[in-house]
Amino acid sequence: TGSHHSAADAWRENSAYNAGTAFTRITQKSDIKKGDWVVTGESQVSAYGHIFLAAEDYNSSHPNSILGYGQNQGGTPIPAGGAAVNLTSINISNFLGAFRYTHWTVN
Numbered sequence: 001t002g003s004h005h006s007a008a009d010a011w012r013e014n015s016a017y018n019a020g021t022a023f024t025r026i027t028q029k030s031d032i033k034k035g036d037w038v039v040t041g042e043s044q045v046s047a048y049g050h051i052f053l054a055a056e057d058y059n060s061s062h063p064n065s066i067l068g069y070g071q072n073q074g075g076t077p078i079p080a081g082g083a084a085v086n087l088t089s090i091n092i093s094n095f096l097g098a099f100r101y102t103h104w105t106v107n
Helices: 007-019
Strands: 023-026 037-040 050-054 065-070 086-091 095-101
Touching: 007 023, 007 037, 007 050, 007 095, 037 086
Parallel strands: none
Antiparallel strands: 023 095, 037 050, 037 095, 050 065, 065 086
C-alpha cells in the first residue's frame, strides 16, 4: 500500500512491509530475474508508476527495457478499460525496485 495508492508510492513508502516474509526486495535494476515483480516510477505514460512480471533476466545489452507481462501496454482493450495482460517490452529507465518470491522451486 501507499498513501496515494500508486505503484511508485507503494515501493517508496512501504516496500519492506509489502515484501513481507514471502518476497525479497531487489534494489538494483541489474539484479532483475525472470519471475520478479518489477516496480517502476512515474513517467510521461503513467503518473502512478507500474508493476509488471519480468519475463526475462536483466540484459545489459538493452539496459532500459525488459520483456514483461503487464497490463495497459496496448493490445485489445477490455470492456472495463485498459488492455488485457500482454507480453511486451517495458521501459525500466525509471526502475524503483522489484519483489522476488522466496518460495520458487528450481527444476
